[in-house]
Amino acid sequence: MEKLSNPKVTIEIIQKYNFAFQKRFGQNFLIDGHVIEKIIRAAEITKDDVVLEIGPGIGTMTQYLAEAAGEVFAVEIDKNLLPILAETLAEYDNVTVVNEDILKVDIAALTGGRPVKVVANLPYYITTPIIMGLFENHIPATSITVMVQKEVAERMQAGPGGKDYGALSLAVQYYAKPEIVANVPPNCFIPRPNVGSAVIRLTRYEEPPVKVKDEKKMCSLIRASFNQRRKTLVNGLGNAGLPGITKESASAALEQMGLSPTVRGEALTLEQFAQLSDLI
Secondary structure, three states: OOOOOOHHHHHHHHHHOOOOOOHHHOOOEEOOHHHHHHHHHHOOOOOOOEEEEEOOOOOHHHHHHHHHOOEEEEEOOOHHHHHHHHHHOOOOOOEEEEOOOHHHOOHHHHOOOOOEEEEEEOOHHHHHHHHHHHHHOOOOEEEEEEEEEHHHHHHHHOOOOOOOOOHHHHHHHHHEEEEEEEEEOHHHEEOOOOOOEEEEEEEEOOOOOOOOOOHHHHHHHHHHHHHOOOOOHHHHHHOOOOOOOOHHHHHHHHHHOOOOOOOOHHHOOHHHHHHHHHHO
């Protein structure tokens, strides 16, 4: 079968199955082979790898992954795509299509606990929950290489002090080293999204870059610090209703760290958040 990265083949398949794009699943199919090759190169996929693909769609990138990897598990939520995938992936015997919601799948059970490389063209409305779910559930992923909204990729990579820096930057950078590897214009998709996209590779740390006594507590603290961006860190934490954390205890901890009580969340590094979490 000719590759689906040819727009003509994609349109023929969509028409053949009378497929209707579902807005609620955020479906935008890739139609650019160069972009797919860039993603596979960035993810460093080899025949030794087990790949978890999230949202294969009609199987455009899955075809390339099947040729590059040892084994591919493709998790697709939309059951209307199953007959299409059965046709487009018919010649690949190393692909398992799973009709599930990725947020509910037991990934370790699916892959037999083997380490995986995650590759996906993610639905933009649910990017953050998916990525944070993969990290927080400590799935055995060595890297996550995903297509996301350009603005979200920039936030994941942002450092302290800038307008893009926030809870997502800190959470991602606690678990992985982020690197934007490609910018992708809207004309590489059917239908065209209204925003620019980017491919970001998140290389998982074996050990987090900072030591913290209670990872969950630090993550709650970070979220609370950015919930109301214009507020000082002390007010943000004081109003968050986190157990045992008051404006007074936050203020005292900042003082111990040599920081002003009027400091805002975006001024603190990951290391400082870990320190704050341990002190408070």
